[in-house]
Amino acid sequence: MNAQEKPRTTRSKSFDPVVTERKFGQVSRRELLKVAPVVALGAFAIPALQEPLLKRGLAFSDWASGLMFRRSHLAPTFSDAALTPFAKFPINGYDVDDPGVIFENWTLTVTGSVQKPGDYTLAQIQALPLQRQNTRHICVEGWDVIGRFGGTRLSNFLQMIGADLTAKFITVACADDYYESLDMATALHPQTLLCWEMYERPLTREHGAPVRLNIPTKIGYKQAKYLTDLKVTHVLDRVGYWEDQGYSEFYGL
Amino acid sequence: MSGAVVEITRAKADETETVARAVYEHPLLVRICHWINAIALFVMVGSGLQIFRAFPSFGAKIPQKDLLDWPKSFAIGGWLGGALQWHLTFMWIYLATGVIYLGYQIFSGNYRQVLFTRRDVPGVWPMVKHYFFFGPKPEMREAYNPLQKHAYTSVIGLGVLSVLTGFAVWKPVQFSWLAWLMGGFHRARVWHFLTMWAILAFVLGHLVMVLLHGWNNFYSMLTGWKKDPEY
Numbered sequence: 383m384n385a386q387e388k389p390r391t392t393r394s395k396s397f398d399p400v401v402t403e404r405k406f407g408q409v410s411r412r413e414l415l416k417v418a419p420v421v422a423l424g425a426f427a428i429p430a431l432q433e434p435l436l437k438r439g440l441a442f443s444d445w446a447s448g449l450m451f452r453r454s455h456l457a458p459t460f461s462d463a464a465l466t467p468f469a470k471f472p473i474n475g476y477d478v479d480d481p482g483v484i485f486e487n488w489t490l491t492v493t494g495s496v497q498k499p500g501d502y503t504l505a506q507i508q509a510l511p512l513q514r515q516n517t518r519h520i521c522v523e524g525w526d527v528i529g530r531f532g533g534t535r536l537s538n539f540l541q542m543i544g545a546d547l548t549a550k551f552i553t554v555a556c557a558d559d560y561y562e563s564l565d566m567a568t569a570l571h572p573q574t575l576l577c578w579e580m581y582e583r584p585l586t587r588e589h590g591a592p593v594r595l596n597i598p599t600k601i602g603y604k605q606a607k608y609l610t611d612l613k614v615t616h617v618l619d620r621v622g623y624w625e626d627q628g629y630s631e632f633y634g635l
Numbered sequence: 636m637s638g639a640v641v642e643i644t645r646a647k648a649d650e651t652e653t654v655a656r657a658v659y660e661h662p663l664l665v666r667i668c669h670w671i672n673a674i675a676l677f678v679m680v681g682s683g684l685q686i687f688r689a690f691p692s693f694g695a696k697i698p699q700k701d702l703l704d705w706p707k708s709f710a711i712g713g714w715l716g717g718a719l720q721w722h723l724t725f726m727w728i729y730l731a732t733g734v735i736y737l738g739y740q741i742f743s744g745n746y747r748q749v750l751f752t753r754r755d756v757p758g759v760w761p762m763v764k765h766y767f768f769f770g771p772k773p774e775m776r777e778a779y780n781p782l783q784k785h786a787y788t789s790v791i792g793l794g795v796l797s798v799l800t801g802f803a804v805w806k807p808v809q810f811s812w813l814a815w816l817m818g819g820f821h822r823a824r825v826w827h828f829l830t831m832w833a834i835l836a837f838v839l840g841h842l843v844m845v846l847l848h849g850w851n852n853f854y855s856m857l858t859g860w861k862k863d864p865e866y
Contacts, residue, residue: 399641406643406657406860413858416663420670423728426678436717439724446727450809457808458815470697518820520807523715524690525699526820599808628716630723635808 444632451634453567457598460516466527468581473588474521474602476623480587481558481608488592494553494613497544504592507576510534510542514582515573517598519605520635522624531596533577537570545614553615554595557608562622564597564604568634573598576609601633638748643862658864660778660855662745668736669856672794675729676838678721679797680831681711685718693825726801733794748778751788755781775865790837793830800827 401409425431473479489501514532540547547570553563568574577596578585585591590607597605603624625631639659644651661669684705691701712718740746758781764770766782773780779787803813803823817823845853855861 400653401641401643403643403645403654406641410854410858410860413663413860417666417670417857420667420674423671423674436720436724439727440720442727443723447806450806452809455809458811466695470695472696518807520820521690521696522719524686524824525692525696527696624716628720630719635806
C-alpha cells in the first residue's frame, strides 16, 4: 500500500480500495471476532446453566403471554354441528379416571382472601346462573376437541364467596391429589366456568364430577377436575401438578 | 455497508502487485442474525419434533392414527415439557433475529442484494440450465444469482410463515383471526408442520451449495468479506 496516497481509515466504515495482504488479514480477523459473541448461545449446552436458562426463557414466555391476554377477548364458540361426539371426547386423567368422590358428602371448601370461607354444596353452586358454551378444548400434547360445557362463571362464584378480587391467584385442589392455579384475570374471564355439566348432562366421573374447571382461554392441564378445595390467594406456594414438573405456568391460548 | 470492493496487494522488491480482490458482502448485523438464527432454527426444529411426538397425528384423538414415529434421538428436550421449554425459549430468539434482520435489510437498503424481483426473472432459466442440465455458467454481476435470490427470498417468507403459524397454534384464542386465516386450529398445526419441512428443504439445498462453493464463500458469512468474488 502506498502510504502517502492512502490515509489510514481503520475505524471508519469505508474501506481503502487497495489493501495489503497483511492488512486484509487483520480486517478479516477483526470482523470474525465481532461475530464471536454468537458462541454465547453455547451456554445452553452447558448442563449446569441449561436448566436455569430454560426456566428464564419459559418465565419470559409466560410473562409475554400475560400481556397478550385480553379479558374481553372471547374464545371462538362453535355450532352444535361442530361438536366432537361425547364418546370421542378423550378422558385425560393424570392418575386415575375415577378418584371415587362420594357425591352425598361432597362440598367445595373455600379458604383464603374471601369474606365467606367455608364448605359450599353443589346445590349452592348450581343456584348460580347457568352458562353453556361450545368451546375448543386443547391439550398440550396437540390434540383438540370441541365440547359443550355448562356451569356458572367462576366470577359469579367468586362474588358469592366475597373473594378479594385484587388477589393474584385462585388455587384449586382435587380429589385425585391434582392441583392447579389460575391468574385472577383469567378467573374473571366471562368464559371461565365452574363447570358441572357436559353436553347438557351432569359431568361423568371420568370428566371430573361433580365440579371441574372449564377455561377455553387456557390449555387443558389448567382445567382441573374433581374439585374439592378453592383458595383465593396473593402468593403461590405451588403452581400446579404439571407446572411444578416444568410446564408453562400461564399457558394461555 | 455491503458492496465495498478492495484490491489486495502484495509488495515485491520494487513494486506492488494485485493478488486478489475482495468484496464486503455481509454486514455485521446480517452475519450475527444469520448464525443466531441458524442455531435457533436447529433448536426449534429439534424441540418441535419432540413436541410432535406427543401427538404425532393431525386427526382425532379418538381413534388416533399416528402419522409417523419420529425417533427420539433426532429430537431435543427429552420429553414434552422439556421440548416446550426449548421451543418457548428459542422462539423468541428466532423471532428477534428475524425482526432485527428484516428491519436492518429494509432500512439499510441492503435487501436489494437478496430480494428476488421481476428483473431477476429472465436470469432464472439460464441458471436452472447451469445447475441442473450442465448449461453454461451465466456471468455473475452481483452477490447472488437469480436462483439464489429466489431461494433466500422464499425462505425469509417461510420464516415469517413459521412464526405466524406458530402463533396460531400457540395462541389460537388471542390470535383467533390468524388461526381462522389458516383454516382453523387444526390446519394451523398442519401449516406449521409443513412450513418446517419447507424450511428444512431449503437448509438441505443451502448446505449442499455451501459445501460445493468452498471455503471463501463460507468464510464470507463469518468475516463479511468474500475473497475472489465471481463478479
